[in-house]
Structure formats: structure tokens, C-alpha cells
Amino acid sequence: MAWIMGLWSLMGILLCWWFLGVKKDQSRVKKNGKVPKGNMGWPLLGETLDFIACGYTSNPVSFMTKRKSLYGSVFKTNILGTGVIVSTDPEVNKVVLQNQGNIFVPAYPKSIRELMGQHSILQMNGNTHRKLHALLGGFL
Structure with a gap:
């Protein structure tokens, strides 16, 4: 019976911690921009x-x-x-995909990054990506 009470207490603490973290994140979002x-x-x-x-x-x-x-x-x-x-x-998709001025930085899961390698075109952004893309387009 004591372990059940301990489990419920632990779950209550974790839920309080999670809710406090959510409120903290929401206040940070209000300061930085809209989601x-x-x-x-x-x-x-x-x-x-x-x-x-x-x-x-x-x-x-x-x-x-x-x-x-x-x-x-x-x-x-x-x-x-x-x-x-x-x-x-x-x-909106057009703006994101064109990425004028490097507003958006692509992020991929760790497994994809390891599979494609450190110097993959997926890992590059900005001017480096544009130059590599032009080189590959000319080659193909």
C-alpha cells in the first residue's frame, strides 16, 4: 500500500512540474512572438x-x-x-521553402543527420546551401 501512495505522489509531483514548465514556456512565447x-x-x-x-x-x-x-x-x-x-x-509553404534571408533553419532528426552525413546538402543552409545547389544543378 505504501508503494502505491509513493507512486501517486511521484505522479503528482511530475504533473505539477510539467504544468509549471508549460506555463513558463507560454510566458516566454508571449514575449518573443506568436505561435x-x-x-x-x-x-x-x-x-x-x-x-x-x-x-x-x-x-x-x-x-x-x-x-x-x-x-x-x-x-x-x-x-x-x-x-x-x-x-x-x-x-506560407512557398515562403518557408524559398527561405529568403535565412528566416527558417531546417532541422532533421538525429538518425537522418547521421545517415546523410555531416556534409550533406540537408545539413547546409544559407549561402553555402545555395552555392552547392547551383553546383549540383550545373553538374546534373
């Missing part, structure tokens, strides 16, 4: 289970369409333990 509306889901899991479950249905894009109808064409979510901002708006 789109969305749902981060469960701690650690986020919305990963919903995302995977939609992949096994007859309509795999239902995950995106449901959130698009709730939060708009740009929303935040948590997939695979990482907070992400999803854009379904073509104009």
Missing part, C-alpha cells in the same frame, strides 16, 4: 497515436483536415515527442 493555435496532446506522446492511426484508415489526411478545420491552415501539434508547426497554406 499558431493548436493542441500539443499528451505529455511525451503528443498526438502521435492519432497521427499514426489516421495513416491506417481509408482517409490518411483526416489528421490534417480535422486540425485545419479546428485551428486554421497553420497550427501547432506534437508528433513523435517534438513540437511542430504544420502549414497547409500554399503561400
